[in-house]
Amino acid sequence: xxxxxxxxxxxxxxxxxxxxxxxxxxxxxxxxxxxxxxxxxxxxxxxxxxxxxxxxxxxxxxxxxxxxxxxxxxxxxxxxxxxxxxxxxxxxxxxxxxxxxxxxxxxxxxxxxxxxxxxxxxxxxxxxxxxxxxxxxxxxxxxxxxxxxxxxxxxxxxxxxxxxxxxxxxxxxxxxxxxxxxxxxxxxxxxxxxxxxxxxxxxxxxxxxxxx
Amino acid sequence: xxxxxxxxxxxxxxxxxxxxxxxxxxxxxxxxxxxxxxxxxxxxxxxxxxxxxxxxxxxxxxxxxxxxxxxxxxxxxxxxxxxxxxxxxxxxxxxxxxxxxxxxxxxxxxxxxxxxxxxxxxxxxxxxxxxxxxxxxxxxxxxxxxxxxxxxxxxxxxxxxxxxxxxxxxxxxxxxxxxxxxxxxxxxxxxxxxxxxxxxxxxxxxxxxxxx
DNA sequence: ACTCCTTGGATAGTTATACTGTCTTCGACG
DNA sequence: CGTCGAAGACAGTATAACTATCCAAGGAGT
Numbered sequence: 156x157x158x159x160x161x162x163x164x165x166x167x168x169x170x171x172x173x174x175x176x177x178x179x180x181x182x183x184x185x186x187x188x189x190x191x192x193x194x195x196x197x198x199x200x201x202x203x204x205x206x207x208x209x210x211x212x213x214x215x216x217x218x219x220x221x222x223x224x225x226x227x228x229x230x231x232x233x234x235x236x237x238x239x240x241x242x243x244x245x246x247x248x249x250x251x252x253x254x255x256x257x258x259x260x261x262x263x264x265x266x267x268x269x270x271x272x273x274x275x276x277x278x279x280x281x282x283x284x285x286x287x288x289x290x291x292x293x294x295x296x297x298x299x300x301x302x303x304x305x306x307x308x309x310x311x312x313x314x315x316x317x318x319x320x321x322x323x324x325x326x327x328x329x330x331x332x333x334x335x336x337x338x339x340x341x342x343x344x345x346x347x348x349x350x351x352x353x354x355x356x357x358x359x360x361x362x363x364x365x366x367x
Numbered sequence: 368x369x370x371x372x373x374x375x376x377x378x379x380x381x382x383x384x385x386x387x388x389x390x391x392x393x394x395x396x397x398x399x400x401x402x403x404x405x406x407x408x409x410x411x412x413x414x415x416x417x418x419x420x421x422x423x424x425x426x427x428x429x430x431x432x433x434x435x436x437x438x439x440x441x442x443x444x445x446x447x448x449x450x451x452x453x454x455x456x457x458x459x460x461x462x463x464x465x466x467x468x469x470x471x472x473x474x475x476x477x478x479x480x481x482x483x484x485x486x487x488x489x490x491x492x493x494x495x496x497x498x499x500x501x502x503x504x505x506x507x508x509x510x511x512x513x514x515x516x517x518x519x520x521x522x523x524x525x526x527x528x529x530x531x532x533x534x535x536x537x538x539x540x541x542x543x544x545x546x547x548x549x550x551x552x553x554x555x556x557x558x559x560x561x562x563x564x565x566x567x568x569x570x571x572x573x574x575x576x577x578x579x
Numbered sequence: 580a581c582t583c584c585t586t587g588g589a590t591a592g593t594t595a596t597a598c599t600g601t602c603t604t605c606g607a608c609g
Numbered sequence: 610c611g612t613c614g615a616a617g618a619c620a621g622t623a624t625a626a627c628t629a630t631c632c633a634a635g636g637a638g639t
Contacts, residue, residue: 158615166504170599173617190606190615203505209597210460211501216597232573240562248422268560270567277566282559289423290552293415305528306557307564309521314564316517318572327578338565340502342558345518347494348480350452352526353550354489355482360530361444366539370586382628385588402586402635421626428626 158184161194165202172202180205180219204332212339218243222335232327237274239331243338247281251288258284264300268307317341370396373406377414384414392417392431416544424551430455434547444539449486451543455550459493463500470496476512480519529553 162169175181181201184192208214214222221242228238250258261283265273273280317337321330374381387393393413396404420426426434433454440450462470473495477485485492529549533542 168599169615171597174598177617188606190604192616207501207505211498230577232576232578233569236569236573237566240566244559244562264560265563268564268567270563272567272570273563274566277563279559279563279566283556283563286423286552286555286559289419290548293419293548303556305525306553306560309525310557310560310564311568313517313521313561314568318565318568321572330573334565336502336505338562340498341518342561343498344495344515345522345557346554347456347491347498348518348522349525349554350456350550351477351482351485351489351491351495352480352522353530353546354449354452354486354491355480355484356523356526356530357445357448358484360533361448364444365442366444380628381586383626386627389588398587400635402633404587 156194158192158194161198161202164199165206167202167206175202175205178216178220180216180223204336207336208339211343214243214339218245226328226331232330235327235331236334237277239335241278243335244278244282247278247285248289250281250285253288253291254284257287257291260284260287260300264303264307267300268311270311313341368406370404370406373410373414376411377418379414379418387414387417390428390432392428392435416548419548420551423555426455426551430457438540438543444542447539447543448546449489451547453490455547456490456494459490459497462493462497465500465503466496469499469503472496472499472512476515476519479512480523482523525553 156164158169158172161167162172165172167175172181176183181198184194184198186192205219208219208222209216222239225235225238225242228235258281261280264283265280317334320337321333325333368376370381370384373379374384379387384393388395393410396406396410398404417431420431420434421428434451437447437450437454440447470493473492476495477492529546532549533545537545
């Protein structure tokens with residue numbers, strides 16, 4: 156199919172497709188002649204994936220590039236997932252004062268959760284530390300590990316559930332896609348559900364509460 | 368204190384403070400004379416709150432404005448929380464074809480969860496529908512309610528936990544702040560923890576898996 | 580009283596991200 | 610055999626969130 160058909164089938168404008176091609180997010184089509192390139196279902200699929208990640212997951216184009224590069228990772232599927240996790244994680248902000256402590260706290264949280272398969276140099280160790288650091292400077296929440304425990308437990312269940320539910324018939328890139336889409340989509344869904352649940356549950360405690 | 372001191376104490380540059388003042392995110396200081404305005408701890412605190420929401424929660428300035436407006440809501444604390452939830456929620460994207468169905472599905476999910484205190488016109492009903500719609504167009508995930516059930520359960524626990532943990536000694540705005548910071552910070556923490564947990568748990572299943 | 584510094588206030592400029600539009604050439608298809 | 614659309618290069622736009630400049634004037638230190 157030509158680029159215009161690819162555009163119609165995916166709803167992505169032609170200029171945007173060209174942009175993604177330039178950025179290397181979309182593989183080149185089959186160049187039959189210098190003036191005619193043939194795109195196929197893999198392009199339709201990839202474009203769909205890119206749009207879900209951008210629209211639902213707010214993954215920046217930079218992150219998509221990292222993800223595309225990560226898909227090339229050799230080794231086990233576990234290795235692949237680890238590299239993809241780093242690609243999907245935001246780049247940690249520069250450390251401020253107190254990062255050493257929060258990094259230690261982050262490591263402690265991970266160790267306490269029993270997540271001993273997490274690489275020492277996982278980007279998310281720093282991301283966790285950075286969040287703790289930023290929140291720490293805002294007095295209200297002293298953030299001790301105990302307060303975070305329920306979230307660790309949730310994350311653990313979530314991850315187990317998602318890993319267990321992956322379709323075993325797929326190839327490595329298929330698994331990667333399913334993992335990524337699940338992570339990104341359900342993050343969004345969970346955030347929304349949580350706000351909804353909070354609205355509901357606040358009724359119990361605060362429906363009559365008129366305090367100043 | 369003067370604006371320069373406010374800046375030093377919070378780490379927020381003076382021009383940014385001016386910007387927030389213009390946008391109405393920060394209340395005006397006490398204007399002693401036309402050339403001297405006095406800021407106090409409330410400003411320090413508010414600025415800290417704004418920075419946490421922006422840096423950790425990626426809340427857009429537009430959302431911060433809605434939140435500031437929401438804080439004026441009269442009525443019960445429950446009403447206040449509901450309005451704030453809408454302020455914090457992203458504005459739902461324009462409905463595409465199929466939105467009617469996904470909206471019905473969203474309503475069904477909420478009803479099935481037993482969240483009968485959620486307003487009919489909560490913005491998040493549409494957000495949930497919009498997400499389902501976008502994902503629906505990406506073939507892989509047919510998204511039936513059963514698949515979402517675990518997430519509903521998680522959201523429910525999370526919300527109960529957070530509502531229950533709010534400090535009862537605070538005034539309405541204090542409660543609101545605690546709720547918002549908790550929501551935003553723990554959303555970020557949970558996302559990071561989930562990626563970490565997934566890296567750990569993928570080991571069990573995929574450490575040996577070399578598939579193509 | 581005299582500088583010199585800083586503030587408040589207005590307005591304009593900057594950076595980053597993610598597209599979107601225009602232009603040109605030229606081959607493909609009817 | 611003429612015109613329509615594709616490819617490719619490159620420039621332009623939109624938005625968000627700041628950031629910088631300018632100016633007049635009040636205040637602080639001497």
